[in-house]
Amino acid sequence: MHQNKYIPVAEPNLSGNEKKYLDECIKTGWISSKGKFINEFETGFAKYIGTKYALSSSNGTTALHLAFAGLGLTKGDEVIVPDFTFIASANAITYTGAKPIFADVEMTTWNIDPLEVEKKISKRTKVILVVHIYGHPAQMEKIIKIANKYKLFIVEDSAESLGSEINLNGWKRLGSIGKVGTFSFFGNKTITTGEGGMVVTNSKELYEKMKIFRDHGQDPKKRYFYNVVGFNYRLTNLQAAIGLAQLEKINGFVQKKKAIGKEYNKLLKNIPGITLPPSQSWGRSSYWMYSILVDKPYSLTRDDLIEILAKESIESRPFFYPIHNLPIYKEEGSFNNSTYLHKHGLSLPSSVNLSSKDIKRIASILNSYDK
Numbered sequence: 001m002h003q004n005k006y007i008p009v010a011e012p013n014l015s016g017n018e019k020k021y022l023d024e025c026i027k028t029g030w031i032s033s034k035g036k037f038i039n040e041f042e043t044g045f046a047k048y049i050g051t052k053y054a055l056s057s058s059n060g061t062t063a064l065h066l067a068f069a070g071l072g073l074t075k076g077d078e079v080i081v082p083d084f085t086f087i088a089s090a091n092a093i094t095y096t097g098a099k100p101i102f103a104d105v106e107m108t109t110w111n112i113d114p115l116e117v118e119k120k121i122s123k124r125t126k127v128i129l130v131v132h133i134y135g136h137p138a139q140m141e142k143i144i145k146i147a148n149k150y151k152l153f154i155v156e157d158s159a160e161s162l163g164s165e166i167n168l169n170g171w172k173r174l175g176s177i178g179k180v181g182t183f184s185f186f187g188n189k190t191i192t193t194g195e196g197g198m199v200v201t202n203s204k205e206l207y208e209k210m211k212i213f214r215d216h217g218q219d220p221k222k223r224y225f226y227n228v229v230g231f232n233y234r235l236t237n238l239q240a241a242i243g244l245a246q247l248e249k250i251n252g253f254v255q256k257k258k259a260i261g262k263e264y265n266k267l268l269k270n271i272p273g274i275t276l277p278p279s280q281s282w283g284r285s286s287y288w289m290y291s292i293l294v295d296k297p298y299s300l301t302r303d304d305l306i307e308i309l310a311k312e313s314i315e316s317r318p319f320f321y322p323i324h325n326l327p328i329y330k331e332e333g334s335f336n337n338s339t340y341l342h343k344h345g346l347s348l349p350s351s352v353n354l355s356s357k358d359i360k361r362i363a364s365i366l367n368s369y370d371k
């Protein structure tokens with residue numbers, strides 16, 4: 001019997017120098033967290049994002065934790081974070097003893113709503129954690145104004161937005177706008193190292209602090225002497241070898257993601273009840289995960305559509321739960337948009353390995369239920 005090819009939501013593309021660089025690690029014995037690939041990966045990454053410094057870490061969650069530890073967050077502090085994000089954004093705040101305060105998102109970007117941010121500011125607020133979800137930038141111009149007014153740091157969780165840009169008197173890469181930006185190189189991200197992460201900043205002082213925290217808290221001038229309780233959050237040279245090979249291909253990956261977004265948009269734009277992903281003139285989404293909303297008058301619910309796609313060997317994913325409603329982070333308040341997105345959102349296959357034929361097959365299934 002004919003079986004359709006399985007199409008995952010995401011899969012890595014390791015067709016460049018990954019194997020060659022890994023072989024070099026094994027031949028030379030540099031397989032732990034020192035070695036030339038770490039330096040080359042960090043330097044190349046900083047250059048790509050447009051910041052002075054980049055510091056690799058063991059994953060995107062530890063990158064966030066390093067950012068918050070470096071900024072000195074502690075018990076009694078508060079961080080404003082979008083209610084609609086991956087759980088790591090909130091957990092990394094909690095690790096420091098600080099409290100995440102959730103703000104609803106806006107429907108035009110699916111990102112943190114600047115008006116909600118301002119409502120949630122208190123005397124304890126230290127940081128606004130912006131998350132650029134699925135590849136589309138948040139409204140940084142307004143958030144920068146709020147941060148300046150209340151003297152708050154901006155941290156950009158850019159795990160989902162590597163290669164995305166925003167126009168702030170010229171186009172800038174996401175992650176380079178706030179005091180510090182963080183990235184993830186998990187297997188489904190735009191570039192991958194298996195597990196891995198990066199923090200970027202223009203502040204030498206913050207970079208050095210985060211580096212100390214990453215390396216057990218060791219005093220850089222005194223071996224086995226510690227002034228802070230640090231962590232071991234290092235990336236290995238093996239992972240950085242893969243990362244460097246991935247970084248060599250990043251322009252092609254981002255271009256391909258944008259082309260996938262464009263093709264889906266063209267094929268899905270005339271279906272009543274299907275909402276296309278956010279697209280604002282001041283932003284350039286990298287379409288990390290091509291995501292839509294499914295609501296009436298479309299003939300299927302989001303959950304029915306997931307099942308129908310699964311029967312055709314096509315993986316799709318529902319959106320995150322609104323975090324304020326998870327038992328571990330219960331918070332009262334008005335979160336209409338994050339609640340709506342959770343109920344109606346769906347991510348479609350978005351890997352750079354997708355063919356135009358794959359996209360057409362997926363879109364034709366969605367179109368066939370337009371009645």
Ligand SMILES: *Cc1c(COP(=O)(O)O)cnc(C)c1O
Pocket residue numbers: 059060061062085086088089131157159160184185186196197
């Ligand atoms: C992937 C991701 C992270 C970090 O994930 P890790 O699996 O720890 O690398 C953080 N925030 C967001 C929004 C993410 O999508």
